[in-house]
Amino acid sequence: MCVTAQQTTVTAGRQPILRLDGLSVRFAGRREPTTVLDGLSLDVAPGSITALTGASGSGKSLTCLAILGLLPPRALATGRIVLDGHAYDADNIGGLAGLRGATVSLILQDPAASLNPVRRIGGQIAETVRFWHPELAKPAIRDRAAALLDAVGLGATDGFLERYPHQLSGGQNQRVMAALALASGARLVLADEPTSALDPKTAHGLLSLFDRLRREQGMSFLLISHDMDSVVQYADRIYRVTEGRASEVSVEAAKEPWIEALP
Numbered sequence: 001m002c003v004t005a006q007q008t009t010v011t012a013g014r015q016p017i018l019r020l021d022g023l024s025v026r027f028a029g030r031r032e033p034t035t036v037l038d039g040l041s042l043d044v045a046p047g048s049i050t051a052l053t054g055a056s057g058s059g060k061s062l063t064c065l066a067i068l069g070l071l072p073p074r075a076l077a078t079g080r081i082v083l084d085g086h087a088y089d090a091d092n093i094g095g096l097a098g099l100r101g102a103t104v105s106l107i108l109q110d111p112a113a114s115l116n117p118v119r120r121i122g123g124q125i126a127e128t129v130r131f132w133h134p135e136l137a138k139p140a141i142r143d144r145a146a147a148l149l150d151a152v153g154l155g156a157t158d159g160f161l162e163r164y165p166h167q168l169s170g171g172q173n174q175r176v177m178a179a180l181a182l183a184s185g186a187r188l189v190l191a192d193e194p195t196s197a198l199d200p201k202t203a204h205g206l207l208s209l210f211d212r213l214r215r216e217q218g219m220s221f222l223l224i225s226h227d228m229d230s231v232v233q234y235a236d237r238i239y240r241v242t243e244g245r246a247s248e249v250s251v252e253a254a255k256e257p258w259i260e261a262l263p
């Protein structure tokens with residue numbers, strides 16, 4: 001990746017929290033490069049849940065990594081990304097420096113991979129609060145950690161602060177990830193198949209939490225999911241990735257493969 005493009009600030013207004021404009025990602029091969037994304041464009045409106053669907057291997061996870069400047073070194077990326085008013089080129093990770101965490105946060109399918117297994121949940125949340133709010137004293141940090149767990153439906157009174165990740169269910173750990181996103185003040189959450197390891201009831205619980213955070217805190221979500229039932233229920237807008245591009249699909253069209261799959 002080269003760091004050549006200039007970072008520019010787009011004038012504020014009712015602009016999307018995220019705009020991808022012609023994002024392309026190729027991998028250098030022995031003979032010729034493999035193109036995975038080929039001019040993908042999409043908008044995520046502030047305070048929305050925008051879904052990104054598409055077949056396995058269509059490039060949804062790579063889209064998230066490109067936004068965060070975390071593509072593997074062999075990937076060649078082009079295109080423009082506008083995140084919270086800051087525009088940068090997809091191959092310019094320098095443009096992202098101050099934006100990760102404060103603006104954008106990532107929730108993955110396996111929260112255990114992102115949480116530290118040997119540290120209590122409370123300590124991990126407190127550490128994130130302290131990082132983003134160094135001015136706060138210890139008791140205020142503890143109060144904030146408890147309030148964050150409350151906000152994601154894990155009441156601190158139930159002793160969650162003292163527990164370790166392995167003592168929580170998959171759905172509870174996903175809520176901890178949402179609390180960490182809140183702790184960092186993230187305005188956009190990239191959620192890459194956050195419910196695929198959860199049972200349907202827990203999955204709906206997590207998506208209702210996203211919906212509440214969207215309504216009450218104005219957070220925005222780019223929700224990658226295969227679960228069309230949830231997507232049509234929770235998403236304001238649905239994109240499908242095919243042949244490296246994203247096209248917007250109506251709720252009715254998004255339901256189609258699911259209907260076809262019925263006997």
Ligand SMILES: Nc1ncnc2c1ncn2[C@@H]1O[C@H](COP(=O)(O)OP(=O)(O)O)[C@@H](O)[C@H]1O
Nearest residue numbers: 027036055056057058059060061062063072074
């Ligand atoms: N490091 C890599 N090197 C080469 N190809 C890769 C690499 N990472 C992903 N790919 C290819 O990019 C495509 C899209 O991957 P991914 O974004 O993970 O798909 P999705 O999340 O939609 O299932 C896949 O076909 C995969 O083979």
Ligand SMILES: [Mg+2]
Nearest residue numbers: 060061062192
């Ligand atoms: Mg993926």
